[in-house]
Amino acid sequence: MGIERTGVLLVNLGTPDEPTPRAVRRYLREFLMDPRVVQIPPVLWWPILNFLVLPFRGGTSAEKYKQVWTPDGSPLRVYLERQAQMLKGYMGERLKVAIPVVAAMRYGKPSIAAGMAELKERNCKRLLVLPLYPQYSASTTASVEDALAKAQKYHPFGRVHVVQDFHDNAGYVKAVAKNINDYWMKHGRPDRLVLSFHGLPKAMIDAGDPYKTQCHTSARLIATELGWNDARTIVTFQSRFGKAEWIGPATDEVLSRLGWEKAGRVDVACPGFASDCLETLEEIAIEGRKTFRAAGGKEFHYIPTTNDTPAWMTALTAIALDSLPLLYDR
Numbered sequence: 001m002g003i004e005r006t007g008v009l010l011v012n013l014g015t016p017d018e019p020t021p022r023a024v025r026r027y028l029r030e031f032l033m034d035p036r037v038v039q040i041p042p043v044l045w046w047p048i049l050n051f052l053v054l055p056f057r058g059g060t061s062a063e064k065y066k067q068v069w070t071p072d073g074s075p076l077r078v079y080l081e082r083q084a085q086m087l088k089g090y091m092g093e094r095l096k097v098a099i100p101v102v103a104a105m106r107y108g109k110p111s112i113a114a115g116m117a118e119l120k121e122r123n124c125k126r127l128l129v130l131p132l133y134p135q136y137s138a139s140t141t142a143s144v145e146d147a148l149a150k151a152q153k154y155h156p157f158g159r160v161h162v163v164q165d166f167h168d169n170a171g172y173v174k175a176v177a178k179n180i181n182d183y184w185m186k187h188g189r190p191d192r193l194v195l196s197f198h199g200l201p202k203a204m205i206d207a208g209d210p211y212k213t214q215c216h217t218s219a220r221l222i223a224t225e226l227g228w229n230d231a232r233t234i235v236t237f238q239s240r241f242g243k244a245e246w247i248g249p250a251t252d253e254v255l256s257r258l259g260w261e262k263a264g265r266v267d268v269a270c271p272g273f274a275s276d277c278l279e280t281l282e283e284i285a286i287e288g289r290k291t292f293r294a295a296g297g298k299e300f301h302y303i304p305t306t307n308d309t310p311a312w313m314t315a316l317t318a319i320a321l322d323s324l325p326l327l328y329d330r
């Protein structure tokens with residue numbers, strides 16, 4: 001069987017349908033009941049989540065989502081849909097055959113099962129899955145695999161290949177570095193560059209998750225590409241959730257210290273996110289700036305992620321094309 005019967009599923013984490021406490025609770029309930037994400041036995045965790053976490057977090061989180069919501073919806077979903085459209089166009093140009101590309105979310109809508117159903121309807125027999133997580137984690141990549149395995153029962157494909165990560169892919173590294181450099185060409189260079197990745201509970205790393213090592217490798221490669229692989233570049237981890245110990249150093253603590261030390265201009269980029277979302281636009285661009293300035297820092301810049309920039313879409317196309325031969329008959 002050739003390439004023409006292959007469909008591509010472009011997957012990201014998921015986001016609420018609306019910036020309301022109800023919609024946010026619904027989304028967080030699905031997300032935080034995933035045993036790959038919260039590894040507390042469900043009988044203990046379910047009441048904690050539903051009676052202690054969601055009643056409060058639903059409201060505070062909805063307020064945060066309101067600050068970044070666009071007229072077309074949540075930034076994560078808007079970018080995912082644009083990325084899927086562009087990937088389809090770029091792949092079609094390179095392959096000279098149009099193959100379907102469908103966007104899906106691990107939590108919320110459009111679901112992975114719905115994406116698979118759509119590709120089956122379009123007569124696809126094989127599936128290339130591209131999770132938009134540059135660094136592998138069981139909490140993200142493996143969780144997408146869980147959802148695929150579950151949906152395979154209803155929407156079976158003859159063969160499925162899941163891209164595991166692309167943390168050291170040359171196209172990814174160059175696209176992130178170019179994005180930062182393009183920003184610097186317009187706005188000048190900082191004194192410090194903070195590369196902030198989403199955090200993870202330390203226990204997951206101790207259990208063998210390669211995520212932290214992959215983040216550090218990506219950061220080193222990106223900084224080297226920029227000619228900044230030295231003390232000016234600092235790797236941090238953001239978005240701590242819950243009471244357990246998370247990997248560090250924590251982004252907010254480092255921003256506080258840099259402000260307090262009068263370190264000069266600080267730019268933050270988030271190479272672990274393939275598009276802007278709540279965690280970059282609210283937590284870094286809004287809250288991170290406040291933290292830095294409250295500590296006495298003066299100049300703070302948030303550098304947007306690669307989103308739908310041509311360099312990133314070209315790199316993503318190359319990542320997809322590199323994996324496609326695994327789905328041909330050889």
Ligand SMILES: C=CC1=C(C)c2cc3[nH]c(cc4nc(cc5[nH]c(cc1n2)c(C)c5CCC(=O)O)C(CCC(=O)O)=C4C)c(C)c3C=C
Pocket residue numbers: 013014015016028036037038057061074076133137139140198199200201239241272273276277278279
């Ligand atoms: C980029 C990779 C991500 C990893 C690894 C990850 C792990 C992880 N996240 C939580 C808890 C939350 N994450 C939330 C939002 C969120 N997380 C990622 C990505 C990763 N998460 C993204 C892209 C987003 C943004 C979604 C959006 O709608 O824009 C949230 C929800 C927001 C909030 O209430 O603060 C939570 C909660 C855990 C526990 C975890 C690892 C175990």
Ligand SMILES: [Fe+2]
Pocket residue numbers: 198239
């Ligand atoms: Fe997260």
Ligand SMILES: [Fe+2]
Pocket residue numbers: 239278279283
């Ligand atoms: Fe957050």
